[in-house]
Amino acid sequence: MNNTLLSLTISILFGIGTFLILRRDIVKVIIGLSILSHAVNLLIVSVGAFSGKDVPIITHDEVASTNTIFIDSLINGIFAPMLNGTNPTQYVDPLVQALVLTAIVISLATTAMIIILAYRIHEEYGTTDIHKLKRLWG
Amino acid sequence: MDPFRLVTLAVFLPFLLAATVPAVEKLIKHRIGWFASLVAFISFLLIINVVPLVIQGESFKASVEWLPSMGIEYSIYVDGLSILFGIIITVIGIIIMSYSNGYMSRKEDLPRYYQWLLLFMGSMLGLVFSANTIMMFIFWELTSITSFMLIGYWRNRPESVYGATKSLLVTASGGLFMLAGFIVLRSITGTFDITTILQNDTLIKTVHSHEFFLAALVLIFIGAASKSAQGPFYIWLPNAMEAPTPVSAFLHSATMVKAGIYLVARVHPIFSGTEAWFILVSGTGIITMLVAGFLAFRQTDIKALLAYSTISQLAYIMTMYGYTTYHQPGIGVAAATFHLLNHATFKACLFLVAGIVAHEAATRDITKLGGLRHEMPVTFIIASIGALSMAGVPPFNGFLSKEMFYESSIEMGHALGSPFTFIIPALAVAGGVFTFAYSIKFITAIFFGKRPEKGIPSHIHDPSVIMILPAAFLAGLIILFGLVPSIVVQNLVEPTASSIMMETQHLHVKMWHGFTSSLMMTLVTFMLGILIYTKYESIAEWQNSFNRKYPFISVNYVYDGLVNNARNTLKRFASFMQPGPVKAYVLALLVLTIILFAIPFLKLSTDLAPTLNFNLEPYEVLVLFFMIVAAVGAAVLPKYLQAVISLSALGYLVGLLFIYLSAPDLALTQVLVETLTTIIFVLAIVKIPQTFKEHISPSQFMKDALISVAIASVVFILLLSATQGIVSPFESLSYYFIENALPLAGGHNIVNVIIVDFRGYDTLGEIAVMCLAALGVYNLIHSRGESQ
Numbered sequence: 054m055n056n057t058l059l060s061l062t063i064s065i066l067f068g069i070g071t072f073l074i075l076r077r078d079i080v081k082v083i084i085g086l087s088i089l090s091h092a093v094n095l096l097i098v099s100v101g102a103f104s105g106k107d108v109p110i111i112t113h114d115e116v117a118s119t120n121t122i123f124i125d126s127l128i129n130g131i132f133a134p135m136l137n138g139t140n141p142t143q144y145v146d147p148l149v150q151a152l153v154l155t156a157i158v159i160s161l162a163t164t165a166m167i168i169i170l171a172y173r174i175h176e177e178y179g180t181t182d183i184h185k186l187k188r189l190w191g
Numbered sequence: 192m193d194p195f196r197l198v199t200l201a202v203f204l205p206f207l208l209a210a211t212v213p214a215v216e217k218l219i220k221h222r223i224g225w226f227a228s229l230v231a232f233i234s235f236l237l238i239i240n241v242v243p244l245v246i247q248g249e250s251f252k253a254s255v256e257w258l259p260s261m262g263i264e265y266s267i268y269v270d271g272l273s274i275l276f277g278i279i280i281t282v283i284g285i286i287i288m289s290y291s292n293g294y295m296s297r298k299e300d301l302p303r304y305y306q307w308l309l310l311f312m313g314s315m316l317g318l319v320f321s322a323n324t325i326m327m328f329i330f331w332e333l334t335s336i337t338s339f340m341l342i343g344y345w346r347n348r349p350e351s352v353y354g355a356t357k358s359l360l361v362t363a364s365g366g367l368f369m370l371a372g373f374i375v376l377r378s379i380t381g382t383f384d385i386t387t388i389l390q391n392d393t394l395i396k397t398v399h400s401h402e403f404f405l406a407a408l409v410l411i412f413i414g415a416a417s418k419s420a421q422g423p424f425y426i427w428l429p430n431a432m433e434a435p436t437p438v439s440a441f442l443h444s445a446t447m448v449k450a451g452i453y454l455v456a457r458v459h460p461i462f463s464g465t466e467a468w469f470i471l472v473s474g475t476g477i478i479t480m481l482v483a484g485f486l487a488f489r490q491t492d493i494k495a496l497l498a499y500s501t502i503s504q505l506a507y508i509m510t511m512y513g514y515t516t517y518h519q520p521g522i523g524v525a526a527a528t529f530h531l532l533n534h535a536t537f538k539a540c541l542f543l544v545a546g547i548v549a550h551e552a553a554t555r556d557i558t559k560l561g562g563l564r565h566e567m568p569v570t571f572i573i574a575s576i577g578a579l580s581m582a583g584v585p586p587f588n589g590f591l592s593k594e595m596f597y598e599s600s601i602e603m604g605h606a607l608g609s610p611f612t613f614i615i616p617a618l619a620v621a622g623g624v625f626t627f628a629y630s631i632k633f634i635t636a637i638f639f640g641k642r643p644e645k646g647i648p649s650h651i652h653d654p655s656v657i658m659i660l661p662a663a664f665l666a667g668l669i670i671l672f673g674l675v676p677s678i679v680v681q682n683l684v685e686p687t688a689s690s691i692m693m694e695t696q697h698l699h700v701k702m703w704h705g706f707t708s709s710l711m712m713t714l715v716t717f718m719l720g721i722l723i724y725t726k727y728e729s730i731a732e733w734q735n736s737f738n739r740k741y742p743f744i745s746v747n748y749v750y751d752g753l754v755n756n757a758r759n760t761l762k763r764f765a766s767f768m769q770p771g772p773v774k775a776y777v778l779a780l781l782v783l784t785i786i787l788f789a790i791p792f793l794k795l796s797t798d799l800a801p802t803l804n805f806n807l808e809p810y811e812v813l814v815l816f817f818m819i820v821a822a823v824g825a826a827v828l829p830k831y832l833q834a835v836i837s838l839s840a841l842g843y844l845v846g847l848l849f850i851y852l853s854a855p856d857l858a859l860t861q862v863l864v865e866t867l868t869t870i871i872f873v874l875a876i877v878k879i880p881q882t883f884k885e886h887i888s889p890s891q892f893m894k895d896a897l898i899s900v901a902i903a904s905v906v907f908i909l910l911l912s913a914t915q916g917i918v919s920p921f922e923s924l925s926y927y928f929i930e931n932a933l934p935l936a937g938g939h940n941i942v943n944v945i946i947v948d949f950r951g952y953d954t955l956g957e958i959a960v961m962c963l964a965a966l967g968v969y970n971l972i973h974s975r976g977e978s979q
Contacts, residue, residue: 057803060910062815068903069822071781075774075895077885080876082773084825084838087868091845096906098852100913101925108853109941111933144941145853147932148925151945154860155957161864162964165871169968172875176975182883183773 059099066092079171079181086167090160094153101146109147194241195253198267198320201237201277205230205313212309213302221297227305228288231312235281238274238316245274245686248695252322252386261325262383268322271686272456275528276319278683279535280446284312286539286661287441293657294437294546304344308441311337315446319453324373324383328366331418334450335362338442342434354430357750361427365417369454372410375403376461389460389693398461408462411454412471419451421509422475423746425483425502432494436546439494444501444538452505452531455512456524459691464520473513473603477618480506484625488727489734493545493555493633497538500581500629504534507596507622514603522602525688525698526595532679533580533588533672540577540665541633544570547654547662548637552647557632562642566651569659571638576666580673582630582720583623583713588672590713591700593623597709620712620719627720632727676700781898788905792912803911811851818844829884831876839869856942 066088073085175181192200208230216223244251254266288308295304314333321327336359343355373383379401380388388394398404415421420428431443442448455472462468480503487499508531511523547570549555552563564571580587583594600619604612653659672679680700688696704710723730742748807815821844824837842865849858887895928945938944946954 056807057805057911058807058812058815060907062818063910064903064907065819066822067906068899069826071902072895072899073826074777075898076887077774078883080831080834080879081826081885084834087838088822088825088841091841092906094857095845095848096910098849098854098857099910106853108855109929110855111939111941144929146925147928147941147945150854150857150942151950153854153857154942154946155953157857157860157864158957159960161868162961164868166964166967166971168872168875169971172879173971173975175879180883181879181881182885187771 056099059095063092063095063099066095077182077184079174079183082183083164083167083171087160087164090156090164094156094160097149097153097156101149105144105146107143107145109144109150192240193253194244194251194269195267197237197240198269198277198316201234201281202313202317202320204234204237205309205316209306209309209313212306216302221301222292223301223305224288224292224295227291227309228285230309231281231284231288234312234316235278235285238277238281241269242274242278242682245269245271245690246682248686248689250386250690254322254384257326262377263325264323264384265326266322266384266386267320268386269320271683271688271690272453272528273319275532275683275687276446276449276453277316279449279532280312280315280319283441283445283535283539284308286543286664287437290440290543290546290658290661291435291437293655294550295435304341304435307337307340307344308438311341311442311447315450318450322384322386324376324385325370327385328370328373331369331414331450332363332366334447335359335366335418338362338431338447341438341442342431344435344438345433348433350430351433354427354433356754358427358431360754361417361424365414365424368410368417369414372407372412372414375407375410379403379407385457385461395461399465404462404465405467408467408471411458411462412475415451415454416475417451418454419448419505419509420502421451421479421506425479426746426750428502429490429495429498432492432498436494436542436549439497440539440542440546444497444542445535448501448505449508449531449535452508452512452527455509456528456691459512459521459524460693463515464517465515469513469515471513473510473515476506476508476510476513477615477622478506479503480510480622481618481625484622484629486734487625487629488632489731489738491557493548493557493560493637494542496557496629496633497541497545500626501538503622503626504530504538504581508534510619511596511599514599516603516606519602519606521688521692522606523596523599524691525684525696526592526599528687528691529595529680529684529698529700530592532683533592533669536665536668536672537577537580537587537589540573540662540669541581543658543662543665544574544577547658550658551651551654554647557636559643559646560637561640562638563651564638567638567653569653569663571634573659573662573666574638575634576669578630578633580669582627583716586673586702587669588676589669591673591676591702594709594713595700597623597712598707601708601712616712620716623713623716624719624723627716628723628727631720631724674702676702778898781902785898785901785905788909792905792908795912811848814844814847814851818848831879831881832873835869835872835876839865839872842868854942856940 070085070087070089070092073081073088076082076085171181174186178186180186208226212223212227215226219226241251250268250270252266252268254264257264288305291304291308295301311334314330314337317330318327318334321330339355339359342358343351345351376388376398377383379398380394382388388398398407417424420426428443428448432439434443483499483502483506487496487503490496490499508527511527511530512521514523515521545555547567548560548563551567552560554560576587580589583590597616597619600616604615607615677700680698685696685698688698738745818841821837821841825834825841828834828837843862846858846861846865849855849861928941928949932938932941932944936944936948938948
């Protein structure tokens with residue numbers, strides 16, 4: 054179950070990020086993109102499929118059973134109950150964490166790239182106003 | 192080798208060797224042209240090997256499956272018609288590529304030139320040997336594309352670009368009509384294979400009586416007419432003369448423009464013997480022949496004059512292929528085939544002469560030329576042979592086929608009965624008269640009259656042997672075919688006519704066959720031709736004044752109007768779709784996102800009564816509060832450095848939050864990444880002086896705030912609904928990972944196991960992204976060295 058205050062915070066971050074990427078100052082746009090990527094990461098983590106609370110690290114040696122029936126058939130799998138037993142897992146969803154882990158690292162790469170791009174734009178054109186970069190305007 | 196392999200090799204050798212041209216050019220420099228002519232010569236040898244088979248009156252077909260479910264296959268059909276074209280293409284190819292060695296300056300981009308020439312030759316050979324209509328279509332469009340590249344060879348001349356675009360628009364879109372025609376034909380006959388239809392009489396009868404007969408015929412004929420510059424489609428050919436002259440000689444007189452003729456001859460057995468065929472093909476042919484012959488008068492550029500004469504001569508051939516009655520489906524086939532061959536010789540020869548004159552006298556304008564016969568005697572003789580052959584003067588080959596044209600016109604006139612008995616031969620003579628007049632003009636304008644004092648170099652002489660020999664060779668062919676026609680008639684024309692008529696044909700072509708009515712027509716042609724020639728200047732002047740008075744009575748006027756209109760519309764469209772400011776694109780995306788989320792929310796809103804959950808520890812609430820403060824700080828702090836520090840604080844808070852969300856790996860990564868990002872950010876930001884301060888007007892602020900609030904609300908509703916009992920259509924993969932992390936991968940940390948084990952390739956991709964980003968950053972920083 055999601056926490057309402059957390060959801061509210063994430064949406065506020067989205068709002069602030071959106072406002073910033075609509076700016077003309079290229080540095081502000083980059084800051085906006087960073088805020089948006091934080092918000093997206095938090096959003097994905099907070100909507101994991103499980104209601105467990107534990108860190109997804111197996112602390113004992115036996116296999117953790119989820120009592121799940123894996124149905125590989127598309128026809129039977131659709132709208133089939135996800136869980137067989139009534140006892141859900143003890144863990145939080147590990148899959149979303151794995152996704153976000155990748156996303157964080159990729160966002161480092163893209164952020165570094167656009168920061169340097171902004172720096173080079175400033176060097177070439179002497180401005181950080183994206184409205185002054187008009188060569189491709191229709 | 193069997194014919195299939197020989198022909199396949201002949202078709203694809205130019206394609207393969209075209210790829211090696213740049214490498215070979217490194218080795219042998221400007222002698223690359225000889226390499227290209229060697230390739231053409233090998234293709235010629237390969238095709239010659241198949242000729243004995245065809246002279247025996249046989250045909251050959253073999254195929255390899257390509258897309259069997261669609262009935263598309265790679266199939267080669269060898270018969271008289273394809274062999275005739277194959278020989279014309281390769282022989283003229285050898286001549287042109289040898290001639291280019293003298294014509295093209297060594298400073299030009301020679302590899303590109305010869306590459307496209309070779310590619311064209313391969314496509315053209317593929318076209319004429321195709322048995323499958325889809326394969327034919329592919330090669331057909333390839334010839335259009337290569338022609339486009341060759342016409343636009345001099346890329347920085349606007350006329351070249353205009354001519355290239357025009358030819359591509361007309362011929363390539365004509366090809367699409369042809370494709371539609373082939374598909375209609377397939378819907379009638381059930382096959383894309385043209386030989387299957389040709390060899391099956393009942394199938395041909397089905398085609399004739401089918402309700403889509405006319406649709407198939409008209410569509411295919413539009414393709415043929417656009418390629419062969421017939422009817423209103425003639426407009427592209429004069430502008431195509433912007434190509435280098437050897438290209439004009441090769442593509443736009445001897446081979447590519449004859450692709451349409453080839454198509455008409457190829458489908459002749461399927462459609463001929465009907466009224467529609469006669470009206471469409473001969474009708475278009477006769478009108479084009481007269482109009483183009485007439486319009487040739489006002490041309491002052493020698494190449495333009497030759498272009499109009501090509502259109503008119505192609506129309507002769509088209510007309511003859513169109514002569515048909517129910518009982519005699521192919522009255523003019525033999526004559527057309529012979530004229531096709533002859534036209535390839537004399538027109539290519541004349542183009543080579545035009546190239547020589549332009550090369551030596553540095554102009555192609557006939558008003559600036561004159562009296563060159565003393566200075567260029569050899570060229571003069573060759574030009575006279577070519578032009579007289581075109582005019583239909585004995586003893587050259589043009590005379591023979593012109594006679595046959597008149598004969599078949601008389602025959603067709605008789606077959607139709609009065610009043611056509613007179614009209615058709617009369618129209619044929621009218622076409623001949625125009626031809627005669629401009630052919631004579633071609634010689635007199637360049638070689639006779641007074642030599643102008645100014646405008647041309649003071650010393651003009653015959654060109655080098657490299658340029659004169661190819662033209663002389665063609666002139667020799669003209670005389671040879673004229674004096675001893677039996678050589679080509681028996682070996683090439685008869686098999687071709689037989690393969691078009693689907694039965695053995697015997698022809699008797701002689702220079703002298705008594706005072707026949709066709710000879711009378713020839714004499715009338717000469718007399719009227721001389722008469723018209725004396726009025727040449729006044730006719731040209733009348734045409735010019737007419738054109739000045741009524742500029743809109745012209746196909747070019749319509750074409751330019753259409754193209755400019757399309758261009759302007761697209762320009763408006765593009766400037767609407769790409770206004771420039773990044774903000775416009777972002778706005779479009781955001782608004783679309785809002786709409787895409789809002790619709791399902793509105794539809795499902797009744798089912799989703801969100802349950803609220805404010806169950807948080809006080810320190811968690813504090814973290815959330817500081818996150819918002821940090822984000823607002825990053826947004827509003829005026830100095831870059833302060834804003835970046837505030838952003839960095841937000842990043843660490845997010846890391847803290849990940850701990851509360853039971854995600855220790857994420858928290859660790861987030862802290863490390865945030866540290867790196869902050870360092871990079873600060874390093875870059877201190878070098879960017881803060882000169883720009885955006886002023887946000889209240890209305891602008893309101894608009895942007897509205898969008899932001901809308902996005903925030905959408906996200907909020909999404910998050911509230913996300914875990915509200917929507918049953919996902921699939922099982923979550925997470926269960927699989929939890930159950931198998933330990934037994935399959937032997938890892939306790941499930942997230943780590945997913946990253947490095949189950950989804951190891953994704954991580955590899957991620958590493959690649961990091962490397963690319965690092966390379967990008969490195970190059971961005973180092974690229975400034977060049978500009979300063």
